[in-house]
Amino acid sequence: MADKVRIGLAGTSWWVDSMYLPALAGHPLADVRAVAGTRPEHTRQFAAQWGIPSAYATAEEMIAAEPLDAVIVATPNRAHYPIAHAALERGLHVLCEKPVGLSSSEARRLADLAAAKGLITMVPFTYRNMPGMRYLKELVDEGYIGQPYHLNMRYFAGYGRDGAYAWRFDLDVAGAALAGDLGSHLAYYAYWLFGPVESVTAEFGLNVPRANRPDGTDYPRGEDSAIILLRFANGATGNLHVSSVAHEPSSFGQLHGIELHGSGGTLHHVNDWNRLQAVSGARADENAVHDLPIPDRCWGGAPRDDVHETYKHVFREQETQARAFVSAVAAGQPVKPDLADGLHIQRIVDAAVRSAREGRRVTLAEVAAGEG
Numbered sequence: 001m002a003d004k005v006r007i008g009l010a011g012t013s014w015w016v017d018s019m020y021l022p023a024l025a026g027h028p029l030a031d032v033r034a035v036a037g038t039r040p041e042h043t044r045q046f047a048a049q050w051g052i053p054s055a056y057a058t059a060e061e062m063i064a065a066e067p068l069d070a071v072i073v074a075t076p077n078r079a080h081y082p083i084a085h086a087a088l089e090r091g092l093h094v095l096c097e098k099p100v101g102l103s104s105s106e107a108r109r110l111a112d113l114a115a116a117k118g119l120i121t122m123v124p125f126t127y128r129n130m131p132g133m134r135y136l137k138e139l140v141d142e143g144y145i146g147q148p149y150h151l152n153m154r155y156f157a158g159y160g161r162d163g164a165y166a167w168r169f170d171l172d173v174a175g176a177a178l179a180g181d182l183g184s185h186l187a188y189y190a191y192w193l194f195g196p197v198e199s200v201t202a203e204f205g206l207n208v209p210r211a212n213r214p215d216g217t218d219y220p221r222g223e224d225s226a227i228i229l230l231r232f233a234n235g236a237t238g239n240l241h242v243s244s245v246a247h248e249p250s251s252f253g254q255l256h257g258i259e260l261h262g263s264g265g266t267l268h269h270v271n272d273w274n275r276l277q278a279v280s281g282a283r284a285d286e287n288a289v290h291d292l293p294i295p296d297r298c299w300g301g302a303p304r305d306d307v308h309e310t311y312k313h314v315f316r317e318q319e320t321q322a323r324a325f326v327s328a329v330a331a332g333q334p335v336k337p338d339l340a341d342g343l344h345i346q347r348i349v350d351a352a353v354r355s356a357r358e359g360r361r362v363t364l365a366e367v368a369a370g371e372g
Contacts, residue, residue, distance in 0.1 A: 004031040005329045008066055008092075010059035010083050011074035012037035012046045020074060021050050022316040027323050029330045036062040059083040068092055070120075070329050072322065076167055077174045081106040088113045095122040095325045098184050099349065100342040102175030105371040107346035111339040122325040122335050123342035125188040127256070129320040131310065132269050132277045133189070134298040136258065139267055140193050144281060146264025148194045148236040153186045158253045160224040160244030165211045170219045177222020179204070179352045182242040187228070187348040188337065190240065193260065194232050196344065199363040200351035201229040207245050228352045236262075250274035252308065267292075273307045 007024065009016065009032055024030040034054040037043035047055040056062035059079070063071060063086050071087035073080055073096040081101040087094050088110065100123055101107040114121045127133055139145075160169065160178075167173040168181050176183075179202065191197060204223035212218055224245050230238035248255045252273035260267040265283040270276060282289045302313035315321055328335035344364075351362040 003029075005029050005326050006067060006069045007032045007326070008059070008062050008068045008071045008087075009035045009052070009074070010062070010071060010079070011035075012039070012043055013074065016074050017046070019312075019315050020072060020322050023322045024326070025050070026317060027326050030323075030326045033068060034062045034066045060086050063087050063090055063092065070094065070325070072325075073097060077102065077180070078172075081110065084110050085113065088117060088119060091117060091119070093120040093325075093329045094339075095124065095322060096339070096342070098123050098125065098188075098342060099175060099180050099346055100339060101346060104343065104346045104350045104367055107339070107343040108368075108371045111343045114339050120325075120329050120332075120334060121339040122321075122328070123337045123339060123345075124321040124325075125185060125192075125337050125341075125345075126311075126315065126321060127185055128188065128192060128337075129314050129318070130271065130277070131294045131298040131300075131302065131314075132271055132279050135279050135292070135294045136260070136267060136269050137193065138298070139279070139281070139292070140260065144265055144283070145260050145262030145267055146284070148232070148234060148260070148262045150236055150261055151190060151194060151238040152241075152257075152259045153189060153238070154241040154255070154257045155182045155186055156241075156243050156246035156248050156255045157182065158245065158247055160208060160210075161247070163208045163210050165213055169210055169222045169224065170213070171222045172219055174222065176349050176353050178224055178242050178244055179222075179226045179228065179356075180349045182244065183226055183228055183240060183352065184345050184349055186240040186242060187230075187345050188341070189258065190230055190232075190238050191341070191344060191348070192337075194234065194236050194238065196233045197230050197348050197364060198233045199231045199361050200348055200355055201361045202352035202355040203227045204356040205243075223356070226352065226356070228348075230348070248272075271307060275305060275307065277304070277307055277310065 036056040036059040043055045070093040084096045205225035225243040228240040254273040256271040258269040267281040303309040355362045
């Protein structure tokens with residue numbers, strides 16, 4: 001096992017400050033050597049705050065100049081592909097936030113390059129590590145629902161209700177709007193629980209008029225809600241419903257809900273991003289859904305009374321996400337989810353965008369065939 005993993009960090013957002021750097025600071029094998037950001041003075045201050053030796057104006061400059069082992073890409077979507085590609089070309093291991101590209105063509109190039117070079121990669125679909133999701137995955141893998149029949153998932157939020165400009169709705173910057181932002185999380189859940197997706201049918205909604213960019217310029221506006229229907233390779237079907245304009249009165253203004261059905265029974269999971277994290281279910285021979293208490297092993301010592309505190313503990317202190325990536329690089333072992341998983345999710349998102357635009361069912365094989 002390596003003594004230290006030398007890391008270059010692309011991004012200086014609140015997300016990097018509140019989640020990534022606390023996680024890396026607590027890892028005995030993480031050595032953050034450099035950071036790159038688009039605002040030079042801010043980046044220098046950011047580096048000083050965290051004791052990072054070097055600050056760069058571009059990630060490409062950092063990658064070329066620093067003797068690194070790995071790069072973490074936590075920038076706005078538009079920059080994910082060029083930075084990850086530059087790092088992989090240099091033979092560096094890469095953790096890249098989703099989406100890994102603005103199209104499945106970009107995602108495929110990254111996945112193929114990483115595979116050709118034998119590099120370790122991660123795409124941190126964060127919510128899979130929450131206690132309720134860990135338990136749901138265990139139950140499905142143990143056969144609780146038997147042969148999967150169908151699933152229903154919803155991710156409701158309200159951050160788009162005010163109509164203000166936000167880059168997540170700017171298709172020039174984000175590539176895909178809600179289908180990529182929230183929909184990719186549910187698409188990953190669905191893929192993780194039920195297996196590969198074969199085809200997609202989608203309907204997008206634009207409910208709230210959205211302001212121009214801060215400089216007054218116009219831009220192609222993306223959806224603020226979406227319903228995405230899936231057909232899995234195993235014959236199961238699924239419904240993903242995401243919204244950024246839903247009023248969910250909790251401390252975080254979000255709600256995650258999941259229902260799974262199959263030959264052997266039913267599973268439910270709800271996370272209200274306040275105080276409720278619960279799993280329930282019923283076997284096919286039971287007449288009522290009942291609580292299935294999340295076992296201690298799935299909590300991993302995380303606080304249980306406040307969902308935010310659970311999430312912080314999972315991200316910052318447990319062997320998940322950035323910390324799992326560092327450990328994998330140090331050990332020379334693969335880790336999941338990786339760029340191959342990110343590619344499958346990007347194909348689902350691209351198929352949803354095409355389906356909503358053209359009003360038809362789109363197969364992932366069709367998307368893959370157009371990647372070139």
